[in-house]
Amino acid sequence: MSDAAPNLLHRIGGWFSPAASAQIAAAEDAALRSDRFRLEREGDWKRLEAIVERIERGWLRGVSDEDLLAFPALYRTAVSSLAVARETSLDAETLGWLEVLTRRAWFIVYGPRAGLGDWLLRFFGGGWSASVRALGSDILIALALMVAGTVAGWLLVASDPDWYYALIPAGMADARVPGASRAVLMGTLFGQQSQSGLGMFAAALFSNNAQVSILAFALGFAFGLPSALLLIHNTTMLGALLWLYHGQGLTIEIIGWLAVHGTTELFAILLAGAAGLHIGRAMAFPGELAVLDAAAAAGRRTAQVMAGVVLMLIVAGLLEGFARQLIDNTAGRLIVGGFMLVFWTGYFFVWRGGEGKTV
Numbered sequence: 056m057s058d059a060a061p062n063l064l065h066r067i068g069g070w071f072s073p074a075a076s077a078q079i080a081a082a083e084d085a086a087l088r089s090d091r092f093r094l095e096r097e098g099d100w101k102r103l104e105a106i107v108e109r110i111e112r113g114w115l116r117g118v119s120d121e122d123l124l125a126f127p128a129l130y131r132t133a134v135s136s137l138a139v140a141r142e143t144s145l146d147a148e149t150l151g152w153l154e155v156l157t158r159r160a161w162f163i164v165y166g167p168r169a170g171l172g173d174w175l176l177r178f179f180g181g182g183w184s185a186s187v188r189a190l191g192s193d194i195l196i197a198l199a200l201m202v203a204g205t206v207a208g209w210l211l212v213a214s215d216p217d218w219y220y221a222l223i224p225a226g227m228a229d230a231r232v233p234g235a236s237r238a239v240l241m242g243t244l245f246g247q248q249s250q251s252g253l254g255m256f257a258a259a260l261f262s263n264n265a266q267v268s269i270l271a272f273a274l275g276f277a278f279g280l281p282s283a284l285l286l287i288h289n290t291t292m293l294g295a296l297l298w299l300y301h302g303q304g305l306t307i308e309i310i311g312w313l314a315v316h317g318t319t320e321l322f323a324i325l326l327a328g329a330a331g332l333h334i335g336r337a338m339a340f341p342g343e344l345a346v347l348d349a350a351a352a353a354g355r356r357t358a359q360v361m362a363g364v365v366l367m368l369i370v371a372g373l374l375e376g377f378a379r380q381l382i383d384n385t386a387g388r389l390i391v392g393g394f395m396l397v398f399w400t401g402y403f404f405v406w407r408g409g410e411g412k413t414v
Contacts, residue, residue, distance in 0.1 A: 092136075092139070092140070093149060096132070096136050099129055099132055099133070100133055100136070100153065100156065102122070102125075102129060103126070103129040103130065103132075103133055103156065103160060104156055105122075106118055106122050106123075106126050106129070107156065107159050107160050107163060110163055111159070111163075126160075126163075126164075127164065129160075130157070130160045130161070130164055133153065133156060133157050133160065134157050136153065137150075137153050137154060137157050140153060178359070178362070178363075180408045181407060181408030182359060183359060183360070183362070183363045184402055184403045184404075184406065184407070184408065185407075186356065186357070186359040186360045186363075187326060187360055187363070187403045187404075188403065188404065189356060190326075190329045190330065190333050190357070190360065193329040193330075193332045193333040193336065194325065194326070194329040196329070196332055197286055197325050197326075197328040197329040197332055198325060200283055200286040200287050200290075200328070201286050201287075201289075201290045201321070201324070201325060201328070202290075203287060203290075204286060204287035204288065204289065204290030204291045204293070204294065205290045205291070205293050205294040205297070206294060207287065207291055207294060208222055208290065208291030208292060208293060208294025208295045208297075208298070209294035209295070209297060209298045210294075211291065211294075211295070212233075212294075212295045212298045212299070213298055216233040216234075218295070219232070219233050219295050219298075219299065220232075222291050222292050222295045223292055223295055223296070229243070230242070230243055231243055231296065231299060232299075233299060233302075235299075235303075236303070237303040237304065237305065240299070240300055240303050240305055241305065241308070244305070244308050244309065244312045245383050245384075246383065247379075247380050247383075264289065264320050264321075264323075264324055264368075264371075265368050265372075267285050267286075267289045267324055267327075268323050268324050268327035268328075268364055268368060269327070270285055271285045271286060271324065271327045271328040271330075271331045272327045272328075272330045272331045272334075272357070272361050272364070273331070274331060275330065275331030275332060275333070275334035275335045275353075275357075276334060276335070276338065276350055277335065278335045278338055278339045279331055279332040279333075279334065279335020279336055279338075279339070280335065281331075282328050282331030282332050282335060283328075283332065285328070286324070286328040289324065293313075296309065296313075297309060297310075307385055307389075308385050310389070311385035311386070311388035311389045311392065312379065312385075312388060313392075314388055314389055314391070314392025314393065314396075315374050315375065315378050315379040315382065315388045315391050315392050316371045316372075316374040316375035316378070316379060316392075317371075317392065318392045318393070318395045318396040318399070319367055319370050319371040319374060319395050319399065320367070320368065320371035320375075322367060322396070322399050323364045323367035323368050323371065326360055326363070326364050326367075327360075327361065327364045329360075330357035330360045330361055330364075333353050333356070333357055334350055334353040334354055334357060336353075337349040337350055337352065337353035338350045338353075367399075374391070374395070378391055
């Protein structure tokens, strides 16, 4: 007890020392400034909050013209207040409330002006097709590469059938190999109605062509060279397959079998490859822009195209998983495939819609 008493007296005496008094005075002064800061601006903050709440609830017409005109200035004032408040001793509760308020106001001032429904309307109403047309000559280059790959694949296996095993992955070949009889090849084209449509759809989504589409776009940054090679290599497999069935007099049958989903799937690959080439060409010839800036600008232009490519691959998966199994004759398959080809060509290059907004 004898030691505790002096410690207690020392502590009490410290409360009245000049240093402690200065600290107390500084804390009181900071609190006073904080209160004054809040009181001077709280009216504007409350007004901003009231406007934000009305707009968020869809009551824009209930906001007066005076408040609408004042809204940007109120937002900037709140942001400035927030910056100052973070450097002062403004209480944590008010600071948190002000941060949330400015974030809500930011979405109204700078956020998207349309919802998902409006975006979809613009996308399908002309935005997607306008983005495709903006690729211009890159689509023609990609088409030429795909045609060249198909011809090259045909000529390679025609000169040496062993090329077939180099071009066609073992997992895709199954009974489709050189020397297979006409009956065996016919069995791979027809009589598959018992297969699960959902299973085929799932497999189609992760098929080689889907991977090629994504990679052809993603690798465009390497000046488009990997995109070009992927387009050529992928279509050499198509050429080899056409050669195999042509040898057994099943050319029309294999074209019909492929056409059901192929006109959509190959169109998607064409657009993805063109998008990759577009990025590569922008990097190789950036003009007045820096290379990375040119690539970024091209990437933004092609982003909308690739969003559509994903949708096309889903459609192709549905056609491969269901339509090709349900339609067990060549004429019907050719009709479906031809219709899809005309549809996509007309949508992208004939029908202009509202032109939309490209990315």
